[in-house]
Amino acid sequence: MKFHPFVIPFIAGVVFLLILIVFRLKQWLKGLDRKQHFFVKQNFLSLKTLYAIVEVFRESLLHFKIYRKNPVLGYMHMSLAFGWFMLIVFGKVKSVLYAGSFFEPMWLSIFFNFFVTSNEPYPYAAVMTFLMDFFLLIVLSGLLIAFVKRIYSRLVGMKKTTKHILIDRIALVALWGIFPLRLFAEASSSALYENGGFLTAGVAQMFSENFASIVELPLWWAYSLSLSIFFFTLPFSRYMHIPAEVVMIFLKKWGVKTNEHHSGFTNIQLHACAKCGICIDACQLDFAASQKNVQSAYFIGDARYNKLTEDVVNNCLMCGRCHEACPVGIELTMIRQQYRNKKEMPGKLYYNYVDLNGYHANVDIIYYAGCMTHLTPGIIISMKKIFQAAGMSYWFMDEEKGVCCGRPLRQQGFVQQAKDLVHKNLRMIHGANAKLLVTSCPICYVSFKEEYALQIPLMHHTEFIESLIDDKKISLESKAITAVYHDPCELGRNAQIYDAPRNVLKHLNLKTSKCEKNNGLCCGSSLSNAVLDLDHQIKVRDNALNVLLEKNPDVLVTACPMCKKAFTHGHKVAVMDIAEVVAKHLNEVKTKKQLSEKPEMITFAK
Amino acid sequence: MTNWGFHIAKSRIIDMDTADLGVYRKVAAKVPSAKLCLMCGACTASCTARNHTPFNLRKNHLLFRHGQFKGLAKEFDKCMLCGKCRLVCPRGVNTRALIYNMRMALDNLNYTRIKK
Amino acid sequence: MTAVDVLVIGGGPAGLESAYSLANNGYDVAVLEKEKNICGHLNQAHSLFPNFQNASEVRSAMIDKMTHPKISIHNDTEAIRIKRDIDKWGVETGSGKEFMAPALLLATGFKSFDPKYKEELGYGIYDNVITTTQFEAMCQKGSIVSPHGQKVKRIAFLNCVGSRDEKVGNHYCSRVCCINAVKQSIEAKKVLPEADIYCFYMDIRMAGQFYEELYRKSQEVYNVNYIRGRISEVSPTIDKRLHVKCEDTLSQTPMKITFDILVLMTGIEASLGTVALGQQLNISGEYNFAKSLSLHMADNYSSHKGLFLAGTCKRPLTLPEAVADARSAAGEIKNYLKTLKQ
Structure with missing residues (x-):
């Protein structure tokens, strides 16, 4: 049997790694909640598994998503993952061809060139040697980029690269050692036994036979040790993302979803993060407000090692830009939300004091302005004007004694309190028996959509105005005003309403900015961040304003009272809500439909 | 015993000599802008909860500042965290x-899953 | 090219007062005023605190002084570019004229804060939310009316609109609004003796001779009500009056109250001219006010030789303070011109 003591560290590493992965996998799957288990069981033996395998090939090996975002970075990941994978595959093929049996010792393929000299021919030896050297070259080229990236990240198009903890650094050094050591070990063997391909034999040219015989064994020992160190550190380092991402892809394809509760799936996603740092570049708190160590890569790392602090969890705009940028597709915002959630106290009610009079019955529309909109009365009177122009009766639900929609509480983790408010609002909404609920605040919109299980249709006023224009209930005068539209985070990335506002604003000269749609910037005033102080909010705001105003528009249009307030205080441009723009440019309605009499008021029984 | 009406109950005065002022100091270290409050009452005026109940952020903040915690936890539970108060504050208090x-400092319910 | 001894940019009270003082000392002075009329913000005033002197008296006195043979007034003349040669300042104006003088006095003054930035107060949205300037114009006409024709029963004055407000970026106190609010509430009471007047304040700042007495008089004689609380929201009532929300902080209770007119005591900001010229001359200080060389030692000097500052281009000042500052600037300029001759 081909054996040498230097293979022992490698074998120990592999065995340890396999045991640990199996152990972790068991833990993760055990941690899934009932619904998630159900999906796994139902779809385990289905076509979805096949899709998952394809997806694993595309994303874990070829890294298409990263490639599309950043080709250099994509190539780096692809060359390392796919190159190494091919080395393992062809190594195995090669040793099977040599041994003539599938069950050759597992270290044979790894240390093949040490054990098999050119005196022992086997089928397709030349092709195999070439392929092995070719993929080794690919891996080495990726390694070179990785090395450059660590020293000068801008070269690969990244402004920042993640700062790593000690175990990550050890694993990183071991990983970087593996391939050059393999190259030199194989080259030294090649110098002695002439069994190298174009690359290894090429390098072997530089080795004298005498020198090669001295360094050969130490090099193979070093190669085996670096593999071993990498395998031993892998489960505790960021490289755990390699197995975890595969598991995550399978679960996602089977239909497992991230919900409000921390579960095994959360743990899998925490480990699936490679800390690549793409999210850091996307984060406005980093590039505009110099808040360090709170970005998703750091948050996930802290969560993984159980050293999260409240500040890291809470200091996030929850704007969703990192989620949008993440090449692995980890649900970063939702996971952060899980960590914010407070313990629930069954049976405890917080808002018994809420004293709601009742509701108006028999109206077309319920209008819920939202708390913040009360501080931008321009939006409210514009909406009233639009309702009137369209001849629709409405009940202004929170005109005097409104209750918050619950989302601000929920985002700070007070889930139970939020549910209490949801219940209070639902009672009024469903009592009124209207055809439609319209809100002016994107925060409320997302809340109604996700938490309320409404029995009537819901629209944000951008969608509502679009439908009025489509139905020819209102029409707008064309104006030669240049405008830029700012996508509020909640309305854009969270509710995916991108086209409605742009369709409405067709009557203006609408210019595009560098941060359109899912690349939109946060205004800095996000309610989800209760940590950021005014000075830093202003930094985020001014940075966003500078990007939005590059083309010098006459007016900056948005669709969120928070964004409007924040940008107005920037003193740089006229800021208008989309409702105000529409109300200002309404064509005079010739036959104004008379509204029915004041709707009757139904009072809640005390 | 006859209550003659001029006896001052202990809870009726703020005894700054015995009050625990350290809790506020910790909160103020986390939220430095709290120190900027000039008690204008804009927060209370715009408060959504205030429409339904006599909740008063300005007053409760001041009581908290002076170490008068009695009943405050229950008061803070009334807040809906809607954030209107932050928008109207002239001093930029967060x-x-x-x-x-303040809520977290008063509540020992172990709200959070994060280790302290 | 017009050559004089001193060029004054800004024909408001400060600019005019120093021009007169310098002319009396025998210097040729040219005053550049970008508006049609001189006297600046004084044109919008009806009466002046603390003694309710009619603003028109002060105006005509100022205009009379400007007939001095040594003074030339240039209306509709905005200083656009300022050049500096050795010991000479040159000014190019928007109308294409050029001026030159060894000494230049910046008296470009202030502008009122635009309350549209405080949308929650409803300015520009509800007709009966007005600024202190608009209210002064009503006093001038002698009729205080609601735009909706209702009888005015209640008027509110809200202090600190655009001052002491970090949200709009102005951390400072505008100094004059408190006193002006007291004065205007008395004026309101003089026109409408039956009306209820409320002043909403965060702090009432009455530092200065006769001001505290004015405050006392407003309570004792005119029954003006003072409420310590900042109005945070204004909404319309069905009959188009204004529903105001604030906290009566002293009784620790939220307050709801309905008004016919809400007067916003808008704060003082650096005028557009102050900002533009300050940046051009590199003397812009905090909040874009012009920066003097030393607050205690050389408050009329700038960091440039021969460039002097007077009045509210430096900071918010009351009218007597601005005028006194103008006279002191004239004295400094006189000394400077003397040293040049030697």
């Missing part, structure tokens, strides 16, 4: 962080 941290 009122949401303030009430969040």
